[in-house]
Amino acid sequence: MFKNISGIAATLWLLAAQASYGQSEPQHQHHSYQSSGEDNEEEPMAEVSLDYVELRGDNGGEIEGDFSYGGEQNKFVAEVDYERSSGEIEKNELWALYSRAISANWNFLIGIRHDFNLETTSRNWAAVGITGESPYKFEMDAVFFYGEHGSTAFRLEGEYEIKLAQDWNLVPRIELNFFGQNDEARGSGSGLSEAEVGFRLMYEVTRKFSPYIGVHYEREVGNAADFAREEGEDVDSTVWVLGFRAWF
């Protein structure tokens, strides 16, 4: 199975590299005498970005953030997504990605996602997707996952920043998770399985640090909702959130 995943990953990688080669690389030869201009060299840059560090309701929370390192076009990205609600871990993911700028506003992503032992066991996914900003400045991530035993999943995340004042932002956020098949143990159903919607009101203390409050709503949909009902769990929940966003 792992051979399978790495094979697909390698193919996609090559496709991406070739697709972007034509438009982004200069059409002519690099001249050796241009090794001059050392003052004009771009150095790789590292960034840590904590997008959501928050408490949710009485017994929940989320940490979502990433570390990236790289140059203008190619970056290595390590991403963490940890989510807890009603005392149970919902997400415990560590990602390792290669990100490549493919157009003015979009990056192509490829890599792996590791889910640390949830109720059942750890598992790996191959991940491929895009991240960027659509016209009208909607920030979007769309990632497709291919996991063990042929399981598939798709995650769509969107975020928008409404500037109320120079240092006040209202940030609506949506996340949709789709699965290729039912997975009763995990509580995920085929098709749209869960939806999350949130609104956060952020205050920029500095450009790099914004505490916020907000409200978060999530709901199991379709088969996932049925599984939840069978378990006697709530299908949806609305909680207050309190947290901060930071980067450096």
Added chain:
Amino acid sequence: MKDSFRTDAVSRRTFVTGLGAGALLLGLPHSSHPNSPTASATTLRGNHFDLSIGYRQVNLTGRERQALTINGSLPGPILRWREGETVTLNVHNQLPDKSSLHWHGVRVPSDMDGEPGLSFSGIQPGQTFRYRFPLRQSGTYWYHSQSGFQQQLGLIGAIVIDPISPEPFSYERDYVVVLSDWSDESPQTIYTHLKKDPDYYNRQQRTATDLWREVRTKGVARTWRDRHQWNWKQLSDRNISQVTGETYTYLINGHTPDTNWTALFKPGERVRLRLINAASMTLFDLRIPGLKMKVVAADGQNVEPVSVDEIRIGSGETYDIIVEPESEQAYSIFAQSMDRSGYARGTLTGDIRLSAEIPAMDHRPVLTRQDLGLGRKTEETDTHFKTTQTAHTEKHSYLPDATEGGWFYGNLAAAGLGSNSPIIHQPSESGFRVDHRALTPANGISDPGVGLRNHKHRYNRRVLTYSDLRSNKPTQDQREPQRELQLHLTGNYERYLWSINGEKFRDASPLLFRHQERLRITLVNDTTLPQPMHLHGFWSELETGDGEYLPRKHTVIAQPGSSISYLVSADTYGRWALHSQMLYQRPGMYREVRIV
């Protein structure tokens, strides 16, 4: 007569300023800073100079910071040269990093240009580099480090070259006014902030309140239409300056608005001010409320005098103006940053005890369709600006032949008229480096620039435009351009990547000019920001429509979403640079020009 006066003024200034600079460098707080009326950098004269690049603690904002200095002063000493002489400058680098000095606007042999990586390898730590070149021009210029971001830390200074022949105007006082932008943050920190969040210093962004106000006045449909193009392109019409008064303190001759650089005059005297924008990232709008400014030179070269109320000075540009204060009152020299996030201020006064009121800053500009490169089709609402380019295109029924790389041959518009070539975006402009292309760029030659287009109407001020500039001497090289090079200034604002034709310097071939050829360079600014572009080694003869008297410049503002053309006589062999003067865009928006 005027010469003796001038010498007098200069020597007095030389004497007092040492004091001013010394106090500054000792890090005294503003309050105890002696407000010496003629404080400025020292003036060094002659033809042999020893300059030492070092660092000192300074205190400009209440916090101790390390600045880079030349002979211990910030900005560096005024270098006063004389046309026709050969100057020798021994520049000693005391920094732990490589350094360099570039003589901005001075036409020197290529290996004396001080451009690291092109004309020499830079000055190593502890080493001395000897610059030696003849002076074949006169006027106001400046010098700065061209290594890394050293310019931001203070490695700047004025150059005054006195002419051999008498000047076509006279004056009794002569002052250098160096505008610059100082930050307590290190330049590397500023650059990193821009890379990670290009809006880091922008506190004038669109908000929901604006939207509400706009919807109430214009209605939903019109608001939507006006915003659509910006929103669709993920660009902002409030993106005026990238680094702003959020971090910058704007200086005149190293003085903050509080320490108020002051110059003296006697009523009735004509005062020459040599305005130099040595800022790293700031375009200034300068005026002296109460006084008409007579512009007598641009970028060191004399022009037919033109009286204006306000001048936008792009970084790298210089203007010489003459003002004639009649009474013993005080006037503010007021230079607001283009985005109105701050100002530099000095005082011109007949009485040392007086200082003038500091005017309120003007309205904050908002970008228009024209800045988006949609300037040629529709009626101009915000401007009374003529699209001269359209007229040219009509006159010439057939267009020049384009070949690869933006070169055009044959059927070129006559010298002075500017380009009649079609706008051709190169295939390299479609990658991740380029977020926008100007579709129908207006001609920028008579555009006063972002935020100034309605100043006549709004404040009854006449703002200088490039089309006001007319050389006081006939154009030396009267040949028609043989070739035309169309270069597109490109960038991706969100990724903070800058380029020319979508290619960054490292990946691009040098631009090859033939020795002695006369050619036209047309800059098409595909970004929504003004780009002051500096060409080393040659004059850029602005095509203002009058081919007989083309004004000569070394730095040309390409207005956002607009095009502008100038003629070049490629008369000096060597390797030269053509780059944006905006410091943090320079690494990408940079080309080598090679004369073969």
